[in-house]
Amino acid sequence: MFITDIRKEFYEVVANQRVALLVASDVDALCACKILQSLFHCDQIQYTLVPVTGWQDLSTAFLEHREQFRYFVLINCGANVDLLEMLQPEDDSIFFICDTHRPVDVVNVYNDTQIKLLIKQDDDLGVPSYDDIFRDEEDEEGDDSGNESDDGSEPSGKRRRFDEVNIGHYWREILFDYEQYEYHGTSAAMMFFELAWVLTKDTKDMLWWAIIGLTDQWVHDKITHMKYVTDVATMQRHVSRHSHRNEDEENSLSVDCMRISFEYDLRLTLYQHWSLYESICNSCYTSCNFKLWTLNGQKKLQEFLADMGLPLKQVRQKFNCMDMSIKENLRDVIEESSNKYGLKDIRIQTFGVHFGFKNRFFASDMVHATAALLESTDKDGSDSDNFIKALESLSRSNLDRLHSGIDLAKKKLLAIQQTVASCICTNLILSQGPFLYCYLMEGTPDVNLFSKPMALTLLCKYLLKAFVHSTRNKRCKLLPLIMAAPKSVEKGTVIIVGIPPESEISDKKNFFGRAFEKAAESTSSRTLHDHFDTSIIELKMEDRSKFLDALITLLS
């Protein structure tokens, strides 16, 4: 069931209990987790934090903790499957689920006792009504459908003819419509920030985490532009509320103060921590618009820089070291030239933060850094090590960690950009009819980076954008993209990601989850549908071609 009063129905329920906190591996989940941890610290609520990377992980974590805990809080996992069916918990286990995955499983929605959904009901959910899908059989029979009832009652005098699909399966069709697309709802971090606010325990740190959570959804392209702008406005109100609150306080000028500000900033990734040149080269927006993988694009970039009147020397050196005079109205200068070069929307609503005097970050910097740490391919680090490091990078007391994350993120972005360029230049993106397909072969540079779901998804998104900019085939511009990359050489598996078609007005709804499941089933391919996003799966290398064939048939 949906919780309507998050304070009464959630926070006050767990207040004197021990809570198991099961947190998925994405930046929004980490931010939500940080907020909840702060609240729990504040109220001395005992909890155990368990990072989970997929369904198997979640089941194991539950098994390990089911004895000691009655209350489980699931962050960014659990909503889109029938959780009770999957975990088979005791009758008194209670699950609080704060998850952006949509659609929410109907059984979760209509379970009143054990499943409590911390999900806003105004979140464009479109849940089918209870009566439509859980109607008793007797009710079905009462329907004058074309089918004869089997209870021996007198046949109906008149019968309406339904479409074949419809006969007796009205609920199935409704369920099908409801479940066919996967998408994301309001950020989990924002949900918990709202809780903190309702409890009047919200702090600037929490606000910042909520902003990062939201920004994660934007960076990883999980929500529509409209949704992003709406939620930014919500966050902006909180930001100005907090700025006013601390206006007169002395600490607003101290070394450890924290100032959050709304910014209309450049869509240049990490530019404050890079050189302007490198940022332009490795940002999806500029790279795609200039088509930097072409000679022509490179030339255009040079012209663009010249147009701005920025000396190359300045542009290529660390942003921090650039002349103050250049930095002062840099954004206006860049915007002006961008407009000339057709980059009409190089600026975007976002937020920045100052820690003391020296450290300044944009929300997207944080997302990239934390994501990079979360999916670090460092050989010694386990998943949970990465999780802890990523969590640390969100604390302002651990700026070193953050900076190491930023370094990792730069490497990742460079790798993405180079991979995109090489895929486009060597025509690795093939049109398979119903979708585009790109396979990164073993031995491709940085390929191990892309064995991770978030990195591969980001690559996928950048690649599709680049492809749409580069291809002349109008039909292909409208196609979704499937990417495969080696997952584990020892196990002989590949990771596969499917993303919806690229368009300005895209609703970001993804139908590959269902399609993958069916294709795997019809070919008995050895697949692992373990990721919380159903559009990300693992597959045995040898089964790749039959799986793809089935997918093509299915979607044609």
Next chain:
Amino acid sequence: VSSTNAARLNKFKNKGKDVGECRRRRVEVNVELRKAKKDDLMCKRRNVNSCPDEPTSPLQEKSQNAQTSRPWTVSEIVEGVNSNNIETQIQATQAARKLLSRDRNPPIDQMISAGLIPKFVHFLGMTNVPCIQFESAWALTNIASGSSDQTAAVVSGGAIPAFISLVTSTHQHISEQAVWALGNIAGDGSGLRDLVIKHGAVAPLLSVLAVPDLSEIPRDYLRNVTWSISNLCRNKNPSPPMPAIRQMLPTLLRLLHHEDKEVLADTCWAFSYMTDGPNDRIEVVVETGVVPRLVKLLGYGELTITTPSLRAIGNIVTGTDEQTQAVLDAGALAMFPKLLHHNKANIQKEAAWTLSNITAGKDTQIQEVLNAGLIPYLVDLLVRGDYKTQKEAVWAVTNLTSGGTVEQVVYLVQANVLEPLLNLLASKDSKTVLVILDAVNNICTAADKIGETDKLCLMIEECGGLDKIESLQSHENEVVYKAALNLIEKYFSGEEEEVQSVAPETTTDGYAFQISENQSTFNF
């Protein structure tokens, strides 16, 4: 609420199945549907041969699906059917059909008031465009599936003759749709049923079944025709015209030997309708020699078939003794132990009702009931049947006591009918109480004839029956009160002395109504 929810949830998702399995099943369902949708789309294409271009990619298909699933408004449909372009007319008719067949709340009334019915009826006649004939037939079928007013609107649009001529269309799916539509119209009630018959629907409907072997006919088509014919036999006040019944009977008899369960069920219902009436109507049916087949179907073991065949048999035994005898001669009573103990209360009730009409017959027929060993079943129903069944069992007993021989009544008493019968005097329903008092009176009369009144009265008293009868003297219903009073005055007034004189005997076990060695005297 939550506990019922849980129950419903459990019903919905099989608990206990392992996770992977359930997930797989769900996926299966979903993707099957996707396939079904695609197949459906293809079907439509087949039907609608001149429909717009096919989608070229799944994405386009998606968006096109989205477009086609965006319902047309009624005014768009009106505009479409009124256009001069046949393609547009087809699309609009199809859109109307979809609205009428997919929606939870089909906009039947809007379609009617938009004046679409005459248009659709006109399309029915466009023999050179089968596609539009089919779509309009489907749309009209669904309009006719509504309320009486809605069905009447279809009829006044002139649909009946148009549909009748389509029954013999060379396109089977059009014929099927026309048959379905006529079924809906006839199913409205006696008036429209007779109108359909008057327009001459019977002959063409029968003609489509005039093949050497019914199994050549596609199953769904045959089912639809059967259902529509059964609707032509349906409803009373007045019952269908006799000539039409005579015309349909041979075909219905054939259908009753077909193996498809739904066909059998609908045919049995047709026979139950035809036998639901005065004796001359029953006679027409019995004359065909159908009774043995109906009796055989009683034991078919499918509720959908048992129910209507039992109804038909039950109707027949409401007829003359000869008609009842036909049922008995077909060995129907052998089926009754199963029916009287059926797990559906409704079947028990109908069986008891049927039996009550047999025990209302000649004593030889009653004897057949006794011989079939059905009395213990009847007594058992008096004890534990549901209320409606008990009422029918009471009737069966009373009828037996009134038409049976003394010997047969004695047998009944020996089968321990008294206690459960008298217990039902506590019933709130005066009618039932009167029927029971009637039975008691009959049994007493029988006892009187063989001089066993005292014993019987003792038995009645022993099982608490006398108290019940006495308390009925204060019953609010005057007839009940008088009947009870009458019984007491007649048989229980000398009670005090009787009790004493009989008392010694009660110490022996011989006081039960044992048939004495000398059976010829009919002693209890």
